[in-house]
Amino acid sequence: MGRVRTWTASAFVGAVVLCVSFVSLGECTTTSPPTPCSAHKDCSTCAPDVRCLWCFTTNNCTDYPVSWLLPPHSVCKLSEARWGACWLNFQDLLITLGFLAGAIFIGIIVCCCCCCCYYSKKRSTRPADGDENIFDRKREEFRRRADEWNEERLARHEHIRKKYGLMNDPDHPYSKFENE
Template sequence: MASLSMKPPHTLTMLFAAFVLIVSIASFGECQTPTAPPPPCSSYSSCDTCVPHAKCLWCFATNNCTDYPVTWLFPPASVCKLADARWGVCWLNFEALVITLGVLGGVIVLAIVSCCCYCCCCKSSHSRLDREDEQYARRREESRQRSEERKTDRKARHDEIRRKYGLMGDPDHPYSKFENE
């Protein structure tokens, strides 16, 4: 049977992938429509329309919307005082927002540090308890061995005394018949 193409199958796959890539790039360029730039922050006239935009900052002292100074973490006093600045929501001033986030961050860091310290202390106390249990078991085993040695020594002494006085259970001993009855 004759094949549809004289080229190896992996070459056809590569050509198909290249074709799909070229078509998708060409269609991507055609589908993009230029978007209008967002209006400047100064065009917003109220706090409710200004603060939803992350790049805008509302100042109650001057009642205007300004660009958030991205070069600074906190807006400088020349732009607006922290107590009068609103960013994100109108009901929370920037000063309270910064204090709240600082406290929450501190609490989270403190919780993480205390959890780490607790885990380290518990681990060391567990290892200490394990060491104490091991020492206790070793002492108990040594005590048991000493007890066995004493018992063996005592039995050897008693056997020696029995042999000395002839109480070992010899069958030709005159009293052995009384022990068996």
């Protein structure tokens, strides 16, 4: 028990020393404040800035309304709003994402249904505890039939041998010649 506490304490001290060393290696840098969205004059500089939204109707760059997932109609129409890329409007983005989400959802449902059907069929073919005797009886019946068929086949072959005189009789004229 004492070893575990010692190891835990030494690991904690090591982690603190490691964190302090990384913090002391960092340099203090000052960053300039980000440019406001209204300073952007075209879509190619406004749309890549994730804080900004370009509207082709008014040809201006505004702050993206983060309180809304989609920009309200008063800010810009969805078909005219650009965010992230100038070639993709919100309306096309919503249609594409809705189609993909629906396809994924339907795919998951189909996979779940197929798995449920597969496992329910597999479970239904498995014998219950009392049904093992039924399967044993069927197996014995198949084995008995196979033995009967083998006996019938051997009897037919024996009959054909007798008919054509091909018995395993050493005195028979068609038996193999032995070297003497």
